[in-house]
Amino acid sequence: xxxxxxxxxxxxNYAIGKQQIPVLRGVDLSIKAxxxxxxxxTSGAGKSTLLHLLGLLDAPTSGTxxxxxxxxxxxxxxxxxxxxHQQVGFVFQFYHLIPELTALQNVLxxxxxxxxxxxxxxxxxxxxxxxxxxxxxxxxxxRLHHRPTELSGGERQRVAIARALIAEPKIVLADEPTGNxxxxxxxxxxxxxxxIQQERxxxxxxxxxxEGLATRCDxxxxxxxxxxxxxxxxxxxxxR
Amino acid sequence: xxxxxxxxxxxxxRPINLLGMGGIAIGVWALVVVxxxxxxxxxxxxxxxxxSRSDIVATELPAWAEWPALRDALQHDPNVAGMAPRLLHYxxxxxxxxxxxxxxxxxxxxxxxxxxxxxxxxxxxxxxEAKATKFDSWIRHPDIPEAMRVRDLTDPLAPIKNTPxxxxxxxxxxxxxxxxxxxxxxxxxxxxxxxxxxxTPIEIDVELIVGGAYQTNHGGFDGNNVFVDLATLQQAxxxxxxxxxxxxxxxxxxxxxxxxxAGRLHREVQRTLEKEGRGYGSVQTWREKNSLFIxxxxxxRELLKIVLTVIMIVAAFLMLATLSMMVTEKTADIGILTAxxxxxxxxxxxxxxCGLVITGVGVVIGLTTGVVTAxxxxxxxxxxxxxxxxxxxxxxxxxxxxxxxxxEPLWLLQVTGMAMVTGLIVSVLPALRAARHDxxxxxxxx
Numbered sequence: 001x002x003x004x005x006x007x008x009x010x011x012x013n014y015a016i017g018k019q020q021i022p023v024l025r026g027v028d029l030s031i032k033a034x035x036x037x038x039x040x041x042t043s044g045a046g047k048s049t050l051l052h053l054l055g056l057l058d059a060p061t062s063g064t065x066x067x068x069x070x071x072x073x074x075x076x077x078x079x080x081x082x083x084x085h086q087q088v089g090f091v092f093q094f095y096h097l098i099p100e101l102t103a104l105q106n107v108l109x110x111x112x113x114x115x116x117x118x119x120x121x122x123x124x125x126x127x128x129x130x131x132x133x134x135x136x137x138x139x140x141x142x143r144l145h146h147r148p149t150e151l152s153g154g155e156r157q158r159v160a161i162a163r164a165l166i167a168e169p170k171i172v173l174a175d176e177p178t179g180n181x182x183x184x185x186x187x188x189x190x191x192x193x194x195x196i197q198q199e200r201x202x203x204x205x206x207x208x209x210x211e212g213l214a215t216r217c218d219x220x221x222x223x224x225x226x227x228x229x230x231x232x233x234x235x236x237x238x239x240r
Numbered sequence: 241x242x243x244x245x246x247x248x249x250x251x252x253x254r255p256i257n258l259l260g261m262g263g264i265a266i267g268v269w270a271l272v273v274v275x276x277x278x279x280x281x282x283x284x285x286x287x288x289x290x291x292s293r294s295d296i297v298a299t300e301l302p303a304w305a306e307w308p309a310l311r312d313a314l315q316h317d318p319n320v321a322g323m324a325p326r327l328l329h330y331x332x333x334x335x336x337x338x339x340x341x342x343x344x345x346x347x348x349x350x351x352x353x354x355x356x357x358x359x360x361x362x363x364x365x366x367x368x369e370a371k372a373t374k375f376d377s378w379i380r381h382p383d384i385p386e387a388m389r390v391r392d393l394t395d396p397l398a399p400i401k402n403t404p405x406x407x408x409x410x411x412x413x414x415x416x417x418x419x420x421x422x423x424x425x426x427x428x429x430x431x432x433x434x435x436x437x438x439x440t441p442i443e444i445d446v447e448l449i450v451g452g453a454y455q456t457n458h459g460g461f462d463g464n465n466v467f468v469d470l471a472t473l474q475q476a477x478x479x480x481x482x483x484x485x486x487x488x489x490x491x492x493x494x495x496x497x498x499x500x501x502a503g504r505l506h507r508e509v510q511r512t513l514e515k516e517g518r519g520y521g522s523v524q525t526w527r528e529k530n531s532l533f534i535x536x537x538x539x540x541r542e543l544l545k546i547v548l549t550v551i552m553i554v555a556a557f558l559m560l561a562t563l564s565m566m567v568t569e570k571t572a573d574i575g576i577l578t579a580x581x582x583x584x585x586x587x588x589x590x591x592x593x594c595g596l597v598i599t600g601v602g603v604v605i606g607l608t609t610g611v612v613t614a615x616x617x618x619x620x621x622x623x624x625x626x627x628x629x630x631x632x633x634x635x636x637x638x639x640x641x642x643x644x645x646x647x648e649p650l651w652l653l654q655v656t657g658m659a660m661v662t663g664l665i666v667s668v669l670p671a672l673r674a675a676r677h678d679x680x681x682x683x684x685x686x
Binding site: 119 | 241242245252253572575576578579580581583585586684
């Protein structure tokens with residue numbers, strides 16, 4: 001399988017006053033197509049910062065990030081935004097749904113991101129059909145026109161997953177996607193994510209504190225104090 | 241697409257945005273209605289002033305200016321259709337046996353357009369005046385009742401019982417209870433230079449009989465001017481200068497050439513009245529002659545524009561407040577928009593679109609209701625009068641038959657442009673604040 005995402009020597013410092021606080025101190029990692037990778041570590045280890053850098057939401061202080069072999073960390077803002085839209089889907093712990101929009105509209109919004117009014121108008125029916133299909137796929141066919149406040153936590157996260165997948169990204173970056181759910185709902189959501197991942201052969205980078213969840217991935221990357229301290233195949237993967 | 245979609249959803253789910261929209265709509269409405277009313281009023285005033293004046297007037301003529309010489313000099317101009325000599329004096333018209341009314345307060349004289357006992361007395365030749373102005377239609381005005389009409393319309397200033405006649409404005413005649421045949425005294429004075437070179441006032445007293453009424457539609461003119469025969473006034477004030485003229489009323493063939501004709505006639509008057517290398521007299525169009533009066537109304541319209549624009553600025557501040565509040569509420573969305581592929585400029589456009597949609601809808605509502613209100617202003621006045629008994633716009637004061645209104649497309653465009661620019665300015669500030677917001681802060685913290 002080809003490497004979709006490669007990060008080499010990533011460092012990130014934040015300035016607090018005149019002081020530079022290092023958060024990442026030289027991280028190397030790569031993710032292949034169709035691979036599920038768990039990123040484990042304690043709070044403050046730099047997991048979320050690394051996820052934001054890999055998702056091109058922020059620029060590293062040094063190091064390189066490659067998507068499909070192309071260095072992208074220093075591309076212009078607009079170019080990075082387009083790449084993010086085309087390559088990356090995000091799922092967050094707090095869902096980040098837009099409260100004014102229904103479940104369907106939240107998903108459709110992701111399809112509108114790189115189209116003009118006229119372009120979208122031409123393919124609005126097709127876009128709506130694929131959004132409905134995606135929501136049905138995540139089990140929300142009956143909740144299309146409900147707003148986030150009318151949905152449970154698990155349902156909101158399903159909408160967020162549908163939104164992350166609607167633009168057909170190559171990699172999904174999930175930042176503690178079950179951190180705000182009870183264990184039963186969390187299991188349902190994870191099962192759903194992994195099923196879709198298998199169906200679409202998506203690369204998956206999952207930030208989590210949950211060892212149990214991490215062992216369901218193909219590989220675990222452990223972080224501490226801004227360093228990657230361990231990269232192992234999980235026992236499941238080894239057995240396979 | 242997401243910018244407009246999100247902007248509209250944000251607006252539809254926040255009724256508070258209607259405040260800004262309503263404010264803009266009210267500002268635009270007021271600007272359209274009030275300025276259309278004033279433009280209509282200005283138009284009516286111009287029409288009334290024009291109707292009460294000759295197209296062109298030769299004025300500021302020196303004491304030695306004589307009618308035959310000026311007539312001969314000016315009558316050859318190809319655009320001159322008719323000319324009439326005039327003498328102008330001021331005085332009091334008093335009924336015999338009555339005391340003269342008290343002197344007006346400073347600044348309230350007839351010269352300032354007030355309804356005062358002091359009047360301007362126009363000495364005219366009726367036949368020539370009818371060729372230079374609308375004098376004939378003034379005395380035949382349909383609103384003049386038969387009992388107050390001039391008896392002999394072919395010779396309106398002919399003496400009655402060997403006494404010179406005077407024509408008064410219809411409203412003044414009504415107010416003072418005068419009717420044709422009533423006796424009046426014109427009390428005035430003239431300054432004469434004595435042997436020592438000092439100016440001494442000489443009292444003048446002329447017996448007159450009311451010949452009838454005239455009406456020009458310009459209330460300010462009718463209320464303060466009366467007409468007597470030129471020879472009568474000549475004999476009373478300039479008995480030693482039988483050809484003296486103080487003003488010449490001129491009608492033109494082609495009104496589109498008014499300014500050019502006035503310029504030619506001015507040069508001709510100056511040439512004719514040249515003395516010791518200096519030309520005397522001045523020729524003005526009716527608009528130039530009354531420019532101060534017309535400019536006053538136009539100036540009031542400009543002041544109102546400024547005052548009403550303030551309403552729109554207040555509405556804009558209201559919009560700024562609601563948009564700023566919305567940006568503060570929606571910072572959580574900025575992170576996810578960025579994560580989905582949005583850029584800072586895209587985020588700016590979301591909130592800018594909100595402001596522009598608010599402004600645009602406000603402008604459309606304001607323009608539509610403003611134009612409809614302006615068109616049906618008279619009907620609205622009558623409905624209000626019927627419902628409350630209060631007249632918003634007393635027409636009789638201005639000699640109008642309905643509330644005037646003139647909708648100027650250029651002004652509508654200017655109001656639209658002004659509102660859109662104001663809306664854009666107040667939308668840019670919160671939109672830029674949204675764009676400067678770090679999306680990672682939204683994504684990390686809840």
